[in-house]
Amino acid sequence: MAVSKPDSGSHKQSQQPVFILHTYPFKETSLVVEMFSQEFGRIAAVAKGARRPLSAMRGMLQSFQQLAGTWSGKNELKTLHDLEWMTGLTLLRGDALMCGFYMNELLLRLLPRDDAHAQLFEYYAQTVQTLSTLQQMPDSQQLAQIMRRFELKMLQELGYAVPLTYDEHGEVIHANESYRFEADYGACAPSATRHGVLMQGSTLLDMARGDYSNVVTQAQSKQLMRYLLQHYLGEKPLHTRQLLVDLQGF
Amino acid sequence: MNSPAVLEQLISALRCLPGVGPKSSTRMAYHLLQRDRQGAQLLAASLQQALDKLAHCDYCNNFSEHAVCSVCQDTARDKTALCVVEMPTDLMMLENTRSYHGQYFVLMGKLSPMDGIGPKDIHLDKLLKRAQDGTVNEVILATNFTSEGEATAHYIGQMLKSRGIQVSRIARGLPMGGEIEYVDSGTLSTALLERKAVT
Ligand SMILES: [Zn+2]
Numbered sequence: 001m002a003v004s005k006p007d008s009g010s011h012k013q014s015q016q017p018v019f020i021l022h023t024y025p026f027k028e029t030s031l032v033v034e035m036f037s038q039e040f041g042r043i044a045a046v047a048k049g050a051r052r053p054l055s056a057m058r059g060m061l062q063s064f065q066q067l068a069g070t071w072s073g074k075n076e077l078k079t080l081h082d083l084e085w086m087t088g089l090t091l092l093r094g095d096a097l098m099c100g101f102y103m104n105e106l107l108l109r110l111l112p113r114d115d116a117h118a119q120l121f122e123y124y125a126q127t128v129q130t131l132s133t134l135q136q137m138p139d140s141q142q143l144a145q146i147m148r149r150f151e152l153k154m155l156q157e158l159g160y161a162v163p164l165t166y167d168e169h170g171e172v173i174h175a176n177e178s179y180r181f182e183a184d185y186g187a188c189a190p191s192a193t194r195h196g197v198l199m200q201g202s203t204l205l206d207m208a209r210g211d212y213s214n215v216v217t218q219a220q221s222k223q224l225m226r227y228l229l230q231h232y233l234g235e236k237p238l239h240t241r242q243l244l245v246d247l248q249g250f
Numbered sequence: 251m252n253s254p255a256v257l258e259q260l261i262s263a264l265r266c267l268p269g270v271g272p273k274s275s276t277r278m279a280y281h282l283l284q285r286d287r288q289g290a291q292l293l294a295a296s297l298q299q300a301l302d303k304l305a306h307c308d309y310c311n312n313f314s315e316h317a318v319c320s321v322c323q324d325t326a327r328d329k330t331a332l333c334v335v336e337m338p339t340d341l342m343m344l345e346n347t348r349s350y351h352g353q354y355f356v357l358m359g360k361l362s363p364m365d366g367i368g369p370k371d372i373h374l375d376k377l378l379k380r381a382q383d384g385t386v387n388e389v390i391l392a393t394n395f396t397s398e399g400e401a402t403a404h405y406i407g408q409m410l411k412s413r414g415i416q417v418s419r420i421a422r423g424l425p426m427g428g429e430i431e432y433v434d435s436g437t438l439s440t441a442l443l444e445r446k447a448v449t
């Protein structure tokens with residue numbers, strides 16, 4: 001990460017709704033805090049002295065918890081002055097917690113800095129809330145569906161077109177036909193391209209409706225989202241996905 | 251303005267310490283060479299000695315001069331309880347309580363999904379073997395109450411439970427002598443959420 005000098009001069013923003021995505025050590029006792037804010041999108045700010053044992057900020061630097069953040073500065077790296085408790089406790093556990101890390105990694109990788117995405121923020125907050133209300137051992141399909149919805153919403157909100165109801169020529173998708181879904185083009189006739197993912201029209205229509213009850217839809221939507229994310233993320237793999245693969249080995 | 255190459259090398263070597271930038275490392279180098287040569291001598295010797303002699307204890311994975319460390323060798327300790335901590339400093343804090351007399355396992359880290367720190371980096375294979383020695387009957391998870399610490403506890407807990415081992419997690423809540431008026435909202439919320447029945 002390119003680090004410019006933190007600037008605490010002007011442009012103070014007070015009590016903004018934020019989620020913490022990640023923190024990195026910065027200098028001897030500080031942290032760089034990557035936040036997702038409702039009004040300003042992704043913000044990076046230095047929390048001075050936050051690594052000191054008795055820092056007041058230290059206990060507040062919690063992911064998956066909506067907080068009210070106050071920062072200032074107009075450069076890329078801002079100065080974080082304060083974080084406060086904002087809503088009730090949202091505690092993620094177990095596999096739901098891993099889903100939380102996965103969403104944070106996606107946002108860190110795909111969300112540009114200082115670019116507002118209020119609706120995505122809203123959806124993220126909602127998803128965290130949903131994850132926190134799941135019982136101790138949710139079934140994996142329940143979590144998978146929550147992630148599919150988030151992935152799709154994120155790509156759409158970030159401006160990557162994922163047309164699900166019409167094909168590349170603007171014709172409506174038919175449930176019983178097969179298509180090849182190619183990034184940046186959409187659904188094509190299987191013979192039209194060698195790229196992308198082969199799928200049923202019904203999967204695309206189900207995804208458009210947010211209905212993941214069908215087993216074929218579950219499997220094909222997973223393949224499609226994985227392909228699209230890889231396309232937009234580039235070569236570097238997702239750490240959170242690799243971690244789950246590694247844990248399977250034990 | 252060119253410094254001798256040997257000095258440059260020392261300054262850049264000191265930068266391997268966490269949080270030490272070019273300014274601090276220059277200051278440290280001049281301090282050691284000018285003001286405290288004896289301290290520098292001791293530092294160099296201690297560092298070499300630690301590198302030569304310290305390894306990880308076969309049982310608890312903590313740093314040790316011997317294959318089995320003094321805590322694990324202590325026959326007076328309870329062999330049936332195994333407490334899992336992230337770092338050696340956590341073990342020290344638990345020892346200071348003088349309330350725990352079982353065994354330990356030091357992960358030397360935590361799962362850190364966002365940074366790509368996975369199960370191989372925290373010696374899970376060694377822990378699984380240790381916990382299944384036939385004598386341990388309870389594993390106590392004492393990782394931090396951060397999201398990484400929670401993820402670490404969750405996955406270790408799952409793995410051990412699926413192998414038939416009893417697992418518990420240390421409790422959290424108000425600090426000793428804690429007054430509700432002065433406690434932070436997060437701690438108070440979890441204390442409420444994880445309340446227990448009055449018996
Ligand atoms: Zn030992």
